[in-house]
Amino acid sequence: xxxxxxxxxxxxxxxxxxxxxxxxxxxxxxxxxxxxxxxxxxxxxxxxxxxxxxxxxxxxxxxxxxxxxxxxxxxxxxxxxxxxxxxxxxxxxxxxxxxxxxxxxxxxxxxxxxxxxxxxxxxxxxxxxxxxxxxxxxxxxxxxxxxxxxxxxxxxxxxxxxxxxxxxxxxxxxxxxxxxxxxxxxxxxxxxxxxxxxxxxxxxxxxxxxxxxxxxxxxxxxxxxxxxxxxxxxxxxxxxxxxxxxxxxxxxxxxxxxxxxxxxxxxxxxxxxxxxxxxxxxxxxxxxxxxxxxxxxxxxxxxxxxxxxxxxxxxxxxxxxxxxxxxxxxxxxxxxxxxxxxxxxxxxxxxxxxxxxxxxxxxxxxxxxxxxxxxxxxxxxxxxxxxx
Numbered sequence: 001x002x003x004x005x006x007x008x009x010x011x012x013x014x015x016x017x018x019x020x021x022x023x024x025x026x027x028x029x030x031x032x033x034x035x036x037x038x039x040x041x042x043x044x045x046x047x048x049x050x051x052x053x054x055x056x057x058x059x060x061x062x063x064x065x066x067x068x069x070x071x072x073x074x075x076x077x078x079x080x081x082x083x084x085x086x087x088x089x090x091x092x093x094x095x096x097x098x099x100x101x102x103x104x105x106x107x108x109x110x111x112x113x114x115x116x117x118x119x120x121x122x123x124x125x126x127x128x129x130x131x132x133x134x135x136x137x138x139x140x141x142x143x144x145x146x147x148x149x150x151x152x153x154x155x156x157x158x159x160x161x162x163x164x165x166x167x168x169x170x171x172x173x174x175x176x177x178x179x180x181x182x183x184x185x186x187x188x189x190x191x192x193x194x195x196x197x198x199x200x201x202x203x204x205x206x207x208x209x210x211x212x213x214x215x216x217x218x219x220x221x222x223x224x225x226x227x228x229x230x231x232x233x234x235x236x237x238x239x240x241x242x243x244x245x246x247x248x249x250x251x252x253x254x255x256x257x258x259x260x261x262x263x264x265x266x267x268x269x270x271x272x273x274x275x276x277x278x279x280x281x282x283x284x285x286x287x288x289x290x291x292x293x294x295x296x297x298x299x300x301x302x303x304x305x306x307x308x309x310x311x312x313x314x315x316x317x318x319x320x321x322x323x324x325x326x327x328x329x330x331x332x333x334x335x336x337x338x339x340x341x342x343x344x345x346x347x348x349x350x351x352x353x354x355x356x357x358x359x360x361x362x363x364x365x366x367x368x369x370x371x372x373x374x375x376x377x378x379x380x381x382x383x384x385x386x387x388x
Contacts, residue, residue: 158244222267
């Protein structure tokens with residue numbers, strides 16, 4: 001009896017771990033059988049955008065992001081630049097649509113800065129979009145968002161492409177983002193569920209996001225995890241627009257990588273249980289949106305479930321158990337990863353950097369030792385200023 005219980009427990013544990021190796025390809029196949037979400041205008045309107053840019057302590061990249069917004073094909077916007085704990089003496093913009101706001105008290109919180117911006121809106125906006133201080137937005141970013149909202153969606157995640165590929169770490173960080181954007185964004189949405197939120201390059205109906213800020217006080221990293229759960233729990237579907245492009249600064253060195261990943265891993269441990277609630281809601285409602293999204297939320301970070309899978313396979317080899325299913329899982333996962341790179345037309349430098357994956361994963365494992373103090377390290381990833 002004890003032996004059977006151990007065998008059953010080990011089988012269940014393997015399924016819980018190994019499921020994530022097969023999930024990307026399964027999602028790819030499932031998405032092919034789903035009806036496409038057509039972007040048919042339900043509301044022919046040029047929406048009024050509030051563009052919220054959050055800066056914490058660093059300001060040297062703000063001129064670039066503001067210039068990219070001023071260059072938009074859609075000019076119906078006001079920019080609210082929240083300079084939290086920043087020196088704003090150099091933040092002078094001639095365009096009256098750029099509102100620089102410096103809180104009297106240090107906020108040190110994404111949602112706190114967003115709420116501060118909404119309290120200083122100069123008019124009632126239709127849409128709120130969130131941009132990081134290290135981003136640059138594509139010329140048609142707001143125009144593309146406008147199309148998605150005109151199709152009737154209340155929340156949209158754009159795609160975050162790499163602004164820099166200057167180091168192996170940056171290239172591998174970009175490869176990771178490509179994987180997540182393709183499966184957790186594009187294919188998840190095409191499958192009838194919601195795209196996951198990425199912290200920036202996202203937009204919402206203004207009244208919806210203000211309602212979230214009013215009813216959810218989120219401290220530390222991971223506000224996007226709380227936000228997406230709050231929306232999908234209401235069965236609001238988060239759209240994904242591959243043409244609403246935000247260029248994002250990728251992690252360039254190992255110190256940034258360790259600090260950033262420790263925050264991200266901390267948020268997964270803090271919020272992964274949301275997934276069980278959504279799976280339960282998806283079954284009882286029933287709702288495909290909630291059901292599939294719930295499985296995505298309970299999935300561990302990429303390097304964690306890969307290491308667990310390797311560990312499980314070697315245990316099977318040592319015990320003389322069937323390990324071929326694990327080999328198949330790894331083959332399919334590698335194929336799914338390369339498929340994502342291929343579909344995104346990834347830069348050659350990203351492919352060349354793949355040889356550095358073991359070192360990249362080592363530093364992510366190192367970040368596990370810092371998750372207890374993750375929220376104390378910093379509220380934002382700090383980048384080095386490059387001076388010519």
